[in-house]
Amino acid sequence: MIEIRAFAEADWAAVWHFMEPVFRAGETYAFSPDITAEEAYQIWVEAPAATFVAVAENRQIVGTYYLKPNQPGLGSHVCNCGYIVAEQARGRGIASEMCEHSQREALARGFRAMQFNLVVSTNEGAVRLWKRHDFAVIGTLPEAFRHPRCGFVDALVMYKQLEM
Amino acid sequence: MIEIRAFAEADWAAVWHFMEPVFRAGETYAFSPDITAEEAYQIWVEAPAATFVAVAENRQIVGTYYLKPNQPGLGSHVCNCGYIVAEQARGRGIASEMCEHSQREALARGFRAMQFNLVVSTNEGAVRLWKRHDFAVIGTLPEAFRHPRCGFVDALVMYKQLEM
Numbered sequence: 001m002i003e004i005r006a007f008a009e010a011d012w013a014a015v016w017h018f019m020e021p022v023f024r025a026g027e028t029y030a031f032s033p034d035i036t037a038e039e040a041y042q043i044w045v046e047a048p049a050a051t052f053v054a055v056a057e058n059r060q061i062v063g064t065y066y067l068k069p070n071q072p073g074l075g076s077h078v079c080n081c082g083y084i085v086a087e088q089a090r091g092r093g094i095a096s097e098m099c100e101h102s103q104r105e106a107l108a109r110g111f112r113a114m115q116f117n118l119v120v121s122t123n124e125g126a127v128r129l130w131k132r133h134d135f136a137v138i139g140t141l142p143e144a145f146r147h148p149r150c151g152f153v154d155a156l157v158m159y160k161q162l163e164m
Numbered sequence: 165m166i167e168i169r170a171f172a173e174a175d176w177a178a179v180w181h182f183m184e185p186v187f188r189a190g191e192t193y194a195f196s197p198d199i200t201a202e203e204a205y206q207i208w209v210e211a212p213a214a215t216f217v218a219v220a221e222n223r224q225i226v227g228t229y230y231l232k233p234n235q236p237g238l239g240s241h242v243c244n245c246g247y248i249v250a251e252q253a254r255g256r257g258i259a260s261e262m263c264e265h266s267q268r269e270a271l272a273r274g275f276r277a278m279q280f281n282l283v284v285s286t287n288e289g290a291v292r293l294w295k296r297h298d299f300a301v302i303g304t305l306p307e308a309f310r311h312p313r314c315g316f317v318d319a320l321v322m323y324k325q326l327e328m
Contacts (some may be wrong), residue, residue: 147240
């Protein structure tokens with residue numbers, strides 16, 4: 001059983017601990033692999049409208065996501081989220097639970113759709129997961145992501161209109 | 165004959181003069197129609213990697229565009245631009261000239277592709293122009309733009325891989 005709740009300041013050390021290797025690997029997010037903890041905090045906690053954590057039964061924080069408008073003003077009814085699950089907690093459906101939670105949260109905040117701007121095509125698990133949650137592949141951006149091992153790879157724009 | 169050159173501080177009053185009604189109308193850019201001059205300056209001049217102006221023969225500034233990375237780090241080889249032509253100077257090919265200039269400038273700065281994230285579908289002139297400059301419609305974001313007169317309308321993601 002996973003509990004998803006609002007991020008609290010005291011969570012940051014645990015979040016950064018499993019977030020750092022994901023950003024350092026540079027295979028799923030565009031952020032520089034050299035990103036600092038301060039930059040990551042700004043991006044993940046300060047800039048978004050809200051940040052959440054997924055907490056396991058043993059009280060360990062095993063996931064996090066942020067929610068924010070994807071565009072200003074006249075595009076601000078479409079939100080954007082980013083999700084990270086701790087390496088050792090993968091394969092337990094935590095990303096799925098966060099995805100569903102984020103859609104409910106987005107609707108409660110008045111968003112009408114959710115957009116992922118740069119889903120790395122080699123990140124097949126993520127692509128499969130978002131498709132299973134009824135996100136449509138709007139299109140493919142040729143070579144839009146510089147993968148540290150695979151070179152320039154395609155990225156997908158994915159989108160879902162949210163329903164009450 | 166249009167000259168396109170780097171933006172200088174002294175240009176701002178003239179740029180804001182023709183930019184303001186475009187943002188106030190809210191038909192082509194997502195920025196809030198209530199945007200202030202200070203916010204616009206931050207978005208158009210401070211945040212981008214570079215800003216340019218198009219100057220007519222009579223020395224009037226009749227257009228402007230910005231150039232910036234569309235994503236951080238591992239997506240920063242794809243750039244994004246925004247263009248505005250002064251109302252009274254439209255239909256003279258200035259947007260086309262700025263589009264070509266921006267592609268040369270992007271290549272010179274090491275970008276490999278250019279992406280437009282939110283081309284409002286009702287802005288048919290822009291869609292036609294980018295297509296003529298070999299931008300591909302990557303996909304359509306359903307109802308991603310809240311048009312002040314038309315309500316929620318689709319927006320296009322457009323993309324071009326730049327060639328030396």
